[in-house]
Amino acid sequence: xxxxxxxxxxxxxxxxxxxxxxxxxxxxxxxxxxxxxxxxxxxxxxxxxxxxxxxxxxxxxxxx
Ligand code: SF4
Numbered sequence: 334x335x336x337x338x339x340x341x342x343x344x345x346x347x348x349x350x351x352x353x354x355x356x357x358x359x360x361x362x363x364x365x366x367x368x369x370x371x372x373x374x375x376x377x378x379x380x381x382x383x384x385x386x387x388x389x390x391x392x393x394x395x396x397x
Contacts, residue, residue, distance in 0.1 A: 348376065354369075
């Protein structure tokens with residue numbers, strides 16, 4: 334997974350806690366949150382409700 338950038342764009346967005354997981358696309362001036370599940374790829378931020386949201390597993394609980 335792409336590590337979250339600093340500073341996090343829209344820190345209160347649901348996407349940051351989503352198991353999708355979103356990708357962070359960085360340009361020189363901005364960071365965009367790319368959703369792998371949405372047909373339109375970029376949800377209007379900050380996402381506060383999403384029918385595709387599933388909570389990401391807590392850090393350290395991955396396979397292995
Ligand atoms: S599924 Fe919804 S909450 Fe999850 S990354 Fe995509 S837009 Fe964000």
